[in-house]
Amino acid sequence: MTAAYGLAGVVLVVIATVLIGTLGLRISRTTSDFYVASRTVTPLRNASAIGGEYLSAASFLGIAGLILAYGADMLWLPVGWTGGYLVLLVLVSAPLRRSGAYTLPDFAEARLESMAVRRATSVLVVLIGWLYLLPQFQSAGLVLRTVVGAPLWSGGVLIAVVVATNVLAGGMRSITLVQAFQYWMKLTALAVPLIFLLLAWRFDGAPDLSSRDAPPRFAERTAVSIGLPVTVEVVTPVRVTADGHVDGRRYDGSEITLSAGPHRIDNGTTVTFPAGADVPHVKGTPVRTDREWAMPLAGRDHSIYATYSLILATFLGTMGLPHVLVRFYTNPDGKAARRTTVMVLSLLGVFYLLPALYGALGRLYTPDLLMTGRTDAVVLTLPGRVIGGLGGDLLGALVTGGAVAAFLSTSSGITVSVAGVLAQDILRGGVRSFRAATLLALIVPLGLAIAARELSVADVVGLAFAVAASTCCPLLVLGVWWRRLTVAGALAGLATGGVLAGAAVVVTIAAGPPSGLAGALLAQPAAWTVPVAFATMIIVSWCTPRQVPPGVVRMMVRLHTPESLDVDRGTWRPRRV
Template sequence: MIAAFAVAPVVLVTLLIGLRGVAAMRTTSDFLVASRRVSPLLNSAAVSGEYLSAASFLGVAGLVVKDGVGSLWYPVGFTAGYIAMLTLVAAPMRRSGALTVPDFAEARLASPSLRRLAAVVVLVISGLYLVPQFRTAGLVLSVVGGTPYWVGVVLAGVAVSATLALGGMRAATYVQAFQFVFKLLLFIIPAIWLLLEVGPTVREQAVHPVEFTEFERDTSVVFRVGATLDVPPGAAEIAPDGTRTALPPGEWQVPAGRTVVFPEGSPAPELRGETAPGAAGWERPLLDLRHEGYPLLSTWAVLIATMLGTMGLPHVIMRFHTSPDGRAARRTAAFTVALLSVFYLFPGIYGALGRVLVPHLYLSGATDSAVVALPAQVDTGATGTLFTGLLTAGAFAAFLATSLGLVLVVSGAISHDLVPGGLRQLRVAVVVAAAVVVLLALPAARLDAGTLVTWGFTVAASTFCPLLVLGIWWPRLTATGAIAGVTNGLLGSSGAFLVSLLDPPVDGWLAVLLVQPAPWSVPLAFVTMVGVSLFGRPPPWSTAAMLRLHLHENRSSLIADRAAVARDLGHSSWSARRSSAVRRITRRLVR
């Protein structure tokens, strides 16, 4: 019942706003970039709403519960990435006139092959980002409302596909801006209420954590996926008939779908391969990936992935193309930094309180639901139920806002970059993309949302970050160099993830660089692009293309026309003479 009252208004408002965008949907530009007429303030709210995904609203707090205070480096990287984007990417990308990242790649280097490769990268990044959104929607509804896992997954898919098919980017913009304000209020107000309600004892425990070793009250743990527990001597469970039954010490394979009620005072089992919340090092302000003992390397690895990955996220990049001009795009990025900074002050509160009040969630791998589980632990009456509903509504808004942008870029990659088509084909691609993600998310309940999203950031950092930075700031970049660099970055980062899933017998710093390859996959992509490009020759229109990216729009429009002529005339000697004329024109314009 809580889930129904919380989620239904969010879905209904999303669909109603989607209907508003129908009248303005006439062209591909309307569908993908809202005709480039979105103001900076509205756009920054929409970017923030789109960026604050399940990983931000629920995942960061869940990581703090499970892995400790060092997990707060994730939001530091998420927010700092926009500073790099503001400095290096926002305005030039808008001046490029492209609709998508693959569109920019071909416009800059005139390579259809690079465009298709970039479209494939968009699909990979979006898939890694979308699956955890739908997965967490199913998980949260199942925890709060007791519904089957698939209900939340399907509901998210239907709401997203219907909204985008009806209203495209314009509908997504208004939905995401509304949902940012909605999520911000529904994240801050419950956090303040929790701090006031828990009392000084819990606040003291949150600041001075101790290891979770026993249950402080009768606790029900739902294992939606199977788990391997190490049971200590003296552990017990409460049987269905209410009797206390001792558990045999040693390994315990808990099947999926099992609900175990642990009695008050029972020693807590340990999840195989994981450290209990509050254990030694939990309060250390550094990450320790896989508990390998290399916290500084782990922290830098995550920061590199999240900061540089933000610059390459295709759904964020597309947002800047909705701005009227480059100056508006830069202002959008600046406003976004401020809005995100406010939001990210609060995940640590939920994580620290979750370590005290719901540490048992780590046994079932459901720490992502700690945020929505907290109010019921503090107040079992109407007030607790109200705040549970509000947080559930905010969480579902987070899933929808991010999923809208991601499904939109997937449909653009398919119907604008891979198989060009019109408005109708874009709408069909939206529905098909949402259906495929639903099918991928249904068996993904056991996967960690934070891990998948970080992988998406790593792929973006290893592919689109070097492509955009060098494409915007280095005139000697060639199509061959760009293709080689993107390919190496994609294969290096994705290959490392696939190998880590096989759990190879490696440890120490090598294990850290395998589970988070950004420290080596990003430099690999940059070095490959630069090295291969130095052995080639940049296209003759490269200077004009660079000027178009960096000059004010009024000057760059003439340069763009001249560059297009030079590019279309190909490789003849006449084309070379023509490109010299273009360079003379651009020099006069600069003066």
């Protein structure tokens, strides 16, 4: 894809986003408009907006990249991310809407009548939001670097500026309109190119990966350009042509032999491989035959544990994501919240059929991404590689626009959630405080994205799900369904789950998980951190029965009484101390 077409796709999506977002400026006047769109969003529009913000960089780029690298095991991610809404539907969506709160900390204080619990929840919401924003900004940099060669920091800055413009203009009303548009934009951006890619695959004889008992190989003589320094593992010695630095030595188009083992290749280096050569894999990516790649649980250490932990994190983490929860405050009533959730399940189910096919096609047509470590770019690379010509350029521009829509919509939703918490609990004001908090919500993760090393998009998002599942999920489930939850129990569970899952996140991101069982426990911590958090909340609550809030009976009636009955609900207002 030429840079001009890719840049055109980015510009058109940004212009459309800003124009739609400015509509919110005309209809957003009150605090309720900015926080929850005055609770007047219809189920279909809300479901489309949820799909728009939930389908992040991890969904649009990350799933395909992980399937390309790791195979069928990664299909659990879209299954879990979709199934999480079923758990949300059954357990918390309607009661959460009936609570009358604006944010998750609002709900925590209303349920437990404690400012301490509110503050703890606020800290977690902000940290989860920032952790989720980090890969959005990094992925935006990947897209701009891929299509126009821009520096990595430029994509994050672009997304932050556009998101700030929309959120400052109209808050929740603005981003609801934008995100509903962006869901359908993302679906179109994946579905239309995929039709042509599948036709090309069929014309190519429809090769079947599961029948090949060999690792990925270059189908023809291929020059691989390295954008960032990488260490690759070579399994079979191969004679290549190198132009750049390999293992610390400079080569100017001369032939060298890459022996079996690790090799360091610097950025700006081009390595040309002969046809039929095995594709070296970036260090840390498993080298599997195509048959092993197509078989679940093949060749992974502690794969059964990792799979079940991933399922637990995605199923339960969904209900703990602040930008997801705030959407259910925008429905008119609990019935509309349930209808919204059912529609979301349908919209997500349709979307998640597509990235898996991109990952499989990438294994056939873009295996060189396994060497560069840029597997997240497979969705962007395939149209130009398989279709080529003007058609490939146009389809590539469409995919690029969809990727930008993914970053914008998810970043907008997270920003509103984090800004709402910062405005209420730190700045403590109305619309002006919300706007100031918006800038703070964006600046911190943008700085982290620029400073941090490049990370796998879906891996970081998966860790955010693990933290949410270990903290907000126990608070919500027990807060909605167990009247004996106490202030001490909630605080102990939040602290325990947050520290354990947070430590696993820090170790994994900073240094990478160690090998063996310890590495599996850190890379996928939800299987042990979630039960520990639930158990801590329950046991400490049993030991502190006198700390049950005095108004718990009234609050439980409010959460579980249908709106058709005449119960005084109103809008809950937090205490100020």
